[in-house]
Each structure stands twice: as structure tokens, then as C-alpha cells.
Amino acid sequence: METWNHLKEIQPRIIDLLIKTLQKDRLAHAYLFEGSKGTGKRVVALHLAKSFFCENKDEENPCLQCLNCRRIEHGNHPDVHFIEPDGLSIKKHQVEHLQKEFSYRGVESAKKVYIVEHADLMTVGAANSILKFLEEPATETLAILLTEQGSKVLPTIHSRSQHMTFAPLSRATFLDKLVQNGNSNTISSLLASLTTSYHEAEQLLEGDWIAQARTVVIQLMEELSTRPTQVLFTLQEKWLPLFKEKSQLDIGLDMILLWLRDLMFTKVGKVDSLSYIDQIDLLQQQALSSSQDTISQKMSAVLHAKRQLVANVNPQLMMEKLLLNIQEG
Numbered sequence: 001m002e003t004w005n006h007l008k009e010i011q012p013r014i015i016d017l018l019i020k021t022l023q024k025d026r027l028a029h030a031y032l033f034e035g036s037k038g039t040g041k042r043v044v045a046l047h048l049a050k051s052f053f054c055e056n057k058d059e060e061n062p063c064l065q066c067l068n069c070r071r072i073e074h075g076n077h078p079d080v081h082f083i084e085p086d087g088l089s090i091k092k093h094q095v096e097h098l099q100k101e102f103s104y105r106g107v108e109s110a111k112k113v114y115i116v117e118h119a120d121l122m123t124v125g126a127a128n129s130i131l132k133f134l135e136e137p138a139t140e141t142l143a144i145l146l147t148e149q150g151s152k153v154l155p156t157i158h159s160r161s162q163h164m165t166f167a168p169l170s171r172a173t174f175l176d177k178l179v180q181n182g183n184s185n186t187i188s189s190l191l192a193s194l195t196t197s198y199h200e201a202e203q204l205l206e207g208d209w210i211a212q213a214r215t216v217v218i219q220l221m222e223e224l225s226t227r228p229t230q231v232l233f234t235l236q237e238k239w240l241p242l243f244k245e246k247s248q249l250d251i252g253l254d255m256i257l258l259w260l261r262d263l264m265f266t267k268v269g270k271v272d273s274l275s276y277i278d279q280i281d282l283l284q285q286q287a288l289s290s291s292q293d294t295i296s297q298k299m300s301a302v303l304h305a306k307r308q309l310v311a312n313v314n315p316q317l318m319m320e321k322l323l324l325n326i327q328e329g
Contacts, residue, residue, distance in 0.1 A: 002043055002047055002198075002199060003047075003061065003064070004018075004019055004047065004060060004061055006198070007040065007043065007044055007047060010039075010040045010169060010196075010197075010198070011039065011040055011044065011166055011167065013167070014044065014164050014166060014167075015044070017164070018044070018048060018060075019060050022051055022059075022060035023059060023060050027048075027052070027142060028161070028162040029134075029141065029142065029143065030133070030134050030142075030143040030144075030145070030160060030161040030162065031045075031048075031142075031143070031144045031145065031161055031162050031163075031164060032119070032145045032147065032150065032153065032157065032158060032161040032162070032163045032164070033045060033144060033145065033146050033147070033164050033166060034147050034148070034149075034150035034163065034164070034165050034166065035148065035165060035166025035167070035168075036148055036166075036168055037148060037195065038169065038194075038195035038196040038197045038200060039166035039167065039168060039169060039196065039197070040166060040169075040197055040199075041146045041166055042115075042117070042146060043197060043199045044166075045115050045144040045146060046072060046073075046115075047062070048142070048144065049072050049077075049080055049113045049115070049142070049144075050062035050064065050068070050069045050072050050073075052111065052113060052142050053068040053069070053072065053077070053079070053080075053111060053113070054066055054068055054069050055068065079111060079112045079113065080112075080113045080115070081098065081101055081112070081113070081114050081115070082114075082115050082116075082117065083095070083098060083114070083115070083116045083117065084117045084118065085117070085118050085121045085310065087310065087311055087312060088121070088307075088310055088311050089121045089122065089123050089126070090116070090118070090119075090121050090122040090123065090126050091123055091125070091126055092123060092125035092126045092129055094126065095122075095126045095129040095130050096129060098114060098130075098133075099129065099132065099133070101114075110140045111140045111141070111142075112140070112141045112142070113141070113142045113143075113144070114133075114141070114142070114143045114144070115144045115145075115146065116130070116143070116144070116145045116146065117146050118146065118147065118148070119145035119146060119147040119153055119157070120147045120148070120149040120150070120152035120153050122153075127153075127154045127157060128154075130157070131154075131156055131157065131160065134157060134160035134161060135160060143161075145157070145161060150163070150165070168196075169196035170196075171192050171193070171196065174192050174196045174198075174201075175188055175189060175192040177198070178191055178192060178201065183205065185277060186214075186276075186277060186278050187205075187210060187211060187214070189274070189275055189276075189277045190210070190214055190255070190258070190275050190276065191204060191205070191210065192275075193258050193275035194251065194254055194255070194258070204251070209242070209248075212242055213242060213243070213248075213251070213252060213255060214255065214276075216234070216238045216239055216242055217252065217255045217256060217259060218259075218276065218279060218282075219234055219238070220234055220235070220239065220256075220323070221256070221259050221282075221286075222282060224323065224326055224327050225285075225286050225289070228327050231323050231327065232320065232323070235316075235319055235320065235323065239252070239319065240315070240316060240319075243315075246309065249309055249315055250306065250309055253302055253305055253306050253309065253322075254306075256302050256322075256326075257299060257302045257303070258275040258276070259275075259276060260295055260298050260299045260302065260326075261275070261299070262274045262275055262276050262279070262283055263283055263286055263287055263290060263295050264292065264295045264296075264299075266280070266283040266284055266286075266287040267287045267290065267292055267295065268292075298325070298326045301322055301325040301326060302322065302326075304322075305318055305319070305321075305322040
């Protein structure tokens with residue numbers, strides 16, 4: 001489990017500010033955490049919730065052992081609520097449900113925490129509705145809004161929240177840490193391109209999933225250029241059984257995107273920046289028959305597929321169309 005000291009290694013400036021605020025017992029009623037994927041926004045939000053609820057705190061540090069801390073860690077605390085996009089956006093009715101929850105006393109205390117993920121995807125109606133919480137905060141409530149694109153969040157929300165910008169993490173430092181923890185260079189290099197969150201990396205390393213996923217992605221990318229008639233069989237027999245959950249599919253699309261980025265890096269001679277460090281020979285072969293414009297088009301197709309995934313398009317149809325687009329180039 002994370003501690004403030006662990007998190008300080010990732011975001012020293014942000015954590016220092018939060019620790020001082022906790023020590024003075026002056027938490028704001030609302031925070032806007034802005035930063036790219038993997039910078040630790042969600043992990044920090046959850047740890048802040050633990051400090052907010054823990055009854056056995058040692059100054060600012062939650063005990064991590066009490067019932068409140070353990071339930072927050074496992075995502076089943078009755079007074080910690082999440083709002084996530086419903087399809088492509090967070091809709092007004094979701095915020096109205098949150099308003100209803102706000103009107104009730106906490107299940108076990110007066111405290112409540114609300115974490116809004118992808119706050120930039122709130123519709124105008126939802127954003128205007130959530131302003132009510134920020135303008136008239138209830139007693140002992142904490143709202144944390146997470147976003148990768150702060151410029152798309154209403155200025156009125158910015159002005160009523162304490163805005164904290166999470167700095168991009170050093171890929172090299174994170175990569176070294178993964179290798180020091182006993183992971184292979186090939187897996188570590190891919191993980192460091194997918195995320196710079198230790199918590200997320202640990203989740204991906206559970207079991208052998210990430211290694212299997214990497215193998216399937218490489219196989220698909222090779223078959224697209226050498227054995228295109230085999231691609232749909234591999235999709236059916238290997239990809240779909242492995243990438244079952246929406247979150248796994250999203251990671252799989254990111255892995256395909258990283259392959260195409262490696263292809264672009266190989267094309268322009270930046271081989272020191274590769275994610276698939278052991279596939280240089282295959283990447284060089286594919287780079288010979290690919291133009292930079294073609295690679296860019298393929299990357300755009302993957303980004304389109306990621307948007308379709310958010311919109312709950314059928315995963316198999318989405319992947320079939322994507323692989324066809326990449327093959328046609």
C-alpha cells in the first residue's frame with residue numbers, strides 16, 4: 001500500500017503541499033488534480049481520502065490498517081463515491097444522483113468523499129450542476145476532480161477548487177526502478193511507456209498478463225505485414241480471450257500505438273527511445289516499407305478506436321476494423 005513518503009517520490013511538490021495542509025487541518029473542500037496519465041492523480045486522491053477518514057492517523061499519515069483505510073484501498077467504502085464517464089461524457093443525471101447522495105448523512109459518519117474521474121468530460125449541464133457543491137460545500141465533505149485536460153474544465157470550477165498540476169514523471173527514473181525491482185528490461189521498457197504510476201505497474205505485473213499481452217501485440221503487428229490472412233484468426237484465438245475487460249482493451253490499444261510510435265522512431269533513427277527494445281530487427285524491416293505519413297494515419301486509426309471503446313462499440317468489430325485500417329495503411 002502507498003504511503004505519503006512513497007508518493008513523495010513521484011510528486012514531491014504536490015505531496016509536500018498536501019502534507020502541510022493536513023498537518024494544519026486545513027483541507028480545501030474541493031481539489032482539481034490535473035496531469036497526464038500515470039502521474040499518480042487517482043492514487044493521491046485515494047490516499048487523501050484515507051487521511052480524511054482514518055481514525056488512527058499519525059499526524060498526516062493514515063494508519064492503512066483500520067477498517068476505513070482498508071475499505072478505501074479495496075474500493076468498497078460506503079462514503080467514498082466515484083463518478084466516471086457514462087459513454088463519452090459525464091452527464092447531468094450522474095451529478096444529480098451525486099447531489100442526492102450529498103443530501104444524506106454519511107453511512108457511518110458525517111464525512112463523504114467524491115472523486116470525479118475525467119472531469120473534463122462533463123457536459124455543460126453536469127458541470128453547471130456540480131458547481132452547486134463547490135459554491136455551497138456541505139460540512140465534512142471532500143470533492144476531488146481528476147483531469148488530463150484542465151483547459152477543458154469550466155473556469156468557474158477552477159476558481160472554486162484548489163488546482164494542483166501533477167508534473168510528468170521521468171521515464172528513465174521509472175524504468176530504472178522497475179528493473180531494480182527484478183523485472184526484465186523488455187517488460188520494464190514497455191511498462192515505462194504505458195504508465196509512470198508504480199501502483200498501475202504493479203497491477204499490470206500481477207500474474208503473467210502483461211507478458212502475454214506483449215507477445216500477442218507483437219504477433220499481430222508482424223502478421224499484418226507478413227501474413228495478413230492469419231490476423232483475424234489471431235484476433236479470435238489470442239487477442240479476444242486475453243483482452244476481456246474494457247481496461248485491458250484500452251491498454252492493448254496503447255500497446256499497438258506504442259508499436260507504431262516505435263516504427264516512427266525507427267524511421268527517423270531514434271532507436272534509443274523504443275518501447276519494444278528487443279524487436280529492432282522487425283521494426284527496421286517494417287520501417288523500410290512504411291512512410292511517415294502512413295504510420296501517422298495508422299496511429300490516428302488507433303486513437304479513433306480508443307474513442308470508440310469509450311463509446312462502448314462492440315470490441316470485436318472495433319478491432320477487426322482497426323486491424324484492417326492498419327493493414328491497408
